[in-house]
Amino acid sequence: MKIYNLKDLTQQKIKELCSRSIADDNLVKSRTEEIISNVKSNGDTALLSYAQQFDGIALSSLYIGKDELIEIAKQIPAEAKAAIDTAYQNIHKFHSSQVNNEPNVETMTGVVCWREVRAIERVGLYVPGGTAVLPSTFLMLGIPAKIAGCQNIVVCSPPQKDGKVNCYIAYVASLLEIEKVYLVGGAQAIAAMAYGTESISQVYKIFGPGNRYVTEAKKQLQHIAAIDMPAGPSEVLVLADETAIPSYVAADLLAQAEHGIDSQSILVVTSNKTAAAVVNEVEAQLADLPRKDIAAAAIANSYIMMVDDLAQGMEFSNEYAPEHLILATENYEPIIPLIRNAGSVFLGNLTPESAGDYASGTNHTLPTSGFAKAYSGVSVDTFVKKITFQHLxxxxxxxxxxxxxxxxxxxxxxxxxxxxxxxxxxxxxx
CATH class of the missing domain: 1.20.5.1300 (Single alpha-helices involved in coiled-coils or other helix-helix interfaces)
Structure with a gap:
């Protein structure tokens, strides 16, 4: 990881370091345009072709139906089933608290105004399944959609090597009472949900994180279907001082790095000693990771920023606007009011970002690439519209x-x- 000192950097250099642009962005854009055009014109035929091209699967059907999902779900290990059940309960409890009725307001005598909530009728959920299969994302999207009352929920996830979904995805589908899971991934899944195909219903809004192609497709198609937010490669910024525990910090950095080679894990730290110890721990822990090649590439795409104090570090963090912000310090409370831009925040040395990824209850579908300056993470509100009424x-x-x-x-x-x-x-x- 490269090391910078904030006080030595120009504003232009800071802006450059906070940019997530990648050299082949134009190539991603043009390829995504081609995929979208093909799906729009050729529907299911294009989707079947892409399954063969990208997933190496000759699909006989573009979806797994309810009965088969139930059978696949029976294969889930008991321990994993219990973990998903706990995560489901926590996520459901947290998101249920977001359902609130607003009072009628008499703005002047005889003029009454109010808002009522209506669910978005047709929504599309994208559950990634490339280098890692994410049943947790299915929970994070499906639970608030159900709580909101969305009537038609289309779920797309890339097929596994056997042309099916794994038992974890199937079990979550059963918990959420989802009728079908469509075996479509990447930009083609976003295009299918935006335009509709012979098999897949057109939706009004599309949700879910993904790789650069998924993010690019969502951006290109948001004039056809609304999107939750621009959500690309995962990222974390850890703000640490001398009270941080280096092994914990290293584990948090690597947790994000193992998502993909274009993920970023940024350490903003006040202590040279802490920085050196974290680097040593990263190297030691990296060697034992099954996805060490992916994590190593992401770490090479990351850096350490030295700052004078936590307040200065927070200023940099607000400019970076991280998807995940970890305050790895015993003195986090005075820093909380300084946070302006972040997707989700994890406080103290005992709060790993992984808790929010899976089971604490908050949503892990969050804005990346600096969009935390303007977007919130997914919630029940993301799945509803609020209509104003007035009566005179x-x-x-x-x-x-x-x-x-x-x-x-x-x-x-x-x-x-x-x-x-x-x-x-x-x-x-x-």
Whole structure:
């Protein structure tokens, strides 16, 4: 990992370090455009072709139905089943707390306004399954969708080598009462959900993280179907001081690094001693990881930033706007008010990011690539619309009428003014 000192850097260099751009972004863009065009024109035929090309599978069907999902789910080990059950309960409990009714507001006598929640009827969930299969993502997307009351939930996930889904995905599908899981991955899955095919229903909004192709497809298609957020390669920023435990910090950095070669694991640290100890621990722990080649490539794409104190480190973090922010310090409480941009935050030395990834209850589908400056992670709110209502009584119309007439006249919109005037005249005549 390269080491920088924040006080030695220009603003341009800081901006460059906070950028997640990759050299072949233009190639990803053009390839994604080709895939989208093919799926739009050729539907299921294109999806079957891509399964052969990208997944090495000749599919006889593009989906696994409910009965087969139940059978596959029976293969799940008891320990894994219990872990998924616990995660399900925690995630469901946390997200259920997000369902709240708002009160009616009388803005002036006789003028009542309020909002009501309506679920997005047709949603698409993308569950990655490339170098790692993620039933946890299925939970993170499916649970809030169900709580929100979405009527039609389309689930896409790449096929495994046997042309099926694994028992973990199947078991989550059974928990969520999902009828089908479509065996489609990558940009082609996003295109299929956006446009619809012979087998896959078109959806109104698409959810889920993925690789650069998935992210690019979501960006290119958001004029066709809304998206949850731009969510690309995973990333973590650990802010640490002399009270951090180096072995824990190294484990957190590697946890993100093993997602993919384009992941980033950033250490922002106040102590040279801590930095050196973390580097040693990264090297030691890396050697034992089954995905060490992937993690090593990601670590090479990462860096250490030396800062004078935690407050200065937090300023850098806010500019970077990490998907995951870990405060690896015993003194995290004074830092919390300084956090402006982050997807999800993990406080103290005993709170690993992995807890949020799987089972603490918060959602792990989060904005990456600096989009935490403007986006929130997935929640029940992401799956609903909030529609405003208003009602004017006779007294309300009289109270607000002149205000509306005056403003409409000021804007030169006579018909707007007339819509009020004609009603006031009607009241005066009765």
């Amino acid at each position: 009584s006779e007294k309300g119309l009289k109270n607000i009428g002149n205000t509306v007439e005056t403003l409409a006249s000021a804007e030169g919109l006579q018909a707007h003014k007339n819509a009020v005037t004609i009603r006031l005249q009607g009241l005066a005549e009765n």
